[in-house]
Amino acid sequence: MPKPISMPTPRRPSSKVARELLQKVRDVGGDADAILRHAGLPSGLDAMLRSAWAAPLSPDQFTLIYRECVAALEEHDSRRQGRPPMTKSEVDMLCYCVINCATLAEAIARAAAFCAMLDGRAAELSIVTMGAQAEFRMHTFRRKRDTAAFLTDLTGLSTYHRLFSWLIGEDIEPLSVEVCYPLLIEEEVAARLMPHPIAYARADNLLHFPARYLDQPIVRSYAELVDLLKTFPFDLETIPSKRMSMAKRVRATLGGALARRTPLPTLDTLARQFSISGATLKRRLADEGASMQQLKERCRHDLAIDLLADESLSFGDIAQRVGFSDATTFSRGFKAWTGISPSAYRQAMASPE
Incomplete structure (x- = not known):
């Protein structure tokens, strides 16, 4: 049975990870002290490196330090390769490109297509299946x-793992993690960036995981x-995923199918x-006080409400979008949901208070 994502457990931000990152920034000529000032720590890196230094970092401080350190290291590596760095806004755009995909396999394929358009500023992504195992490859240039x-590639591999898990609402337990680098930082620090056993000095950057995850819906x-x-x-200190009930996962999947105008699963x-x-799914929904039919009706109701706000859509158009045969049948169904007709609801929405 798939293991659900556990509730986030806040952890004290790791000063050790921050020190390691900041030291590497200084090693490549970056301004580590400026990063600390941005984080509200004006004492500087030298003070932080002292063994007696024990000032705690807030989650916001750690996130800012991690983000700016990775940006500085990425800029350094990009400069020596004669190309612009990949930015946080481009990472965000990749995420926006995949959010409306139907399954994890589709999301990975779209992420790969997005990265291919960046002309070498992002790694080359690919996914292959070998029997019951999937291999996600993040080939570095x-x-x-x-x-x-x-550090930048390990952050990238960790980012994809966390993003894929978040998208499907389930913790993807990798069978193995491989990187094409020797261990160049303290092992404890690497383990905070990628909290799974890592094999070093391999042919490429790889995640192996059960192929069944690829069919999971977004x-x-x-x-x-x-x-x-x-x-x-960059928010490593709190897990971004939240526990999702089975009812919510089913409802999200049904809603996505309606939005894409594909048949409801x-x-x-x-x-x-x-x-x-099927019996287990039905039982888990029942334990949460839900049923498949209730969730389908809720999704159709919610979409109908959204579509009625668009006055350019006829009731026949909306009926087709939400799965009714015609406007008359839709009107009966909508009145059963809300107690009023679609035309009365649209009129009420348009009327000033």
């Missing part, structure tokens, strides 16, 4: 395999993504996607 390149919304991207992927189809039996 970095010519120099030093600490700066290692269950996150655009609004959730906007909130996530305020700090992602059946209970058995969803069960296969979630890697459980």
Whole structure:
């Protein structure tokens, strides 16, 4: 049975990780003290490196330090390769490109297509399946395999793992993690950036995980993504995923199918996607006080409400979008949901208070 994502457990931000990152920034000629000032720590890196230094970092401070350190290391590596760096706004745009995909496999394919358009400023992404195992490859174009390149690529691999898990609302347990670098930082620091066992000095940057995850539906919304991207992927100290009930996962999947104008998946189809039996899915929904029919009706109701706000759409258009045969049938169904007709609802929306 798939392991659900646990509730986020706040952890004290790691000063050790911050010190390591800041030291590497200084090593490549970056202004580590300026980063600390931006984080509200004017004492500077030398003070932070002293063994007696024990000032705690807030989550916001750690996120800012991590983000600016990775940006500085990426800029350093890009400059020596004669290309612009990949920016946080481009990472955000990649996430926006995949949020409306139907499945994780589709999201990975779209992420790969996005990265291919960046002309070498992003890694080359690919996914292949070998029986029951999937291999996600993040092929780097970095010519120099030093600490700066290692830290930025490890952050990238961790980012994709966390993003893929978040998109499907389920913790993807990798079978193995491989990187094409030797261990160039303290192992404890590497483990905070990628909290899974890592094999070093391999042929490429790889994540191996059960192929069944590829068929999992994307269950996150655009609004959730906007909130996530305020700090992602640099908010390591709190897990961005939240526990999702089965009812919410099913409802999100049904809503996505309606939005894409594809047939609503059946209970058995969803069960296969979630890697459980139909009976188990039905039981878990019942335990949460929901049923497949209730969730379908809720999704159709919500979409109808949204579409009625667009006065350019006829009731026949809306009926087709929400799965009714014609406007008359839609009107009866809408009145059963709300107690009023679609025309009365639209008129009430348009009337000034």
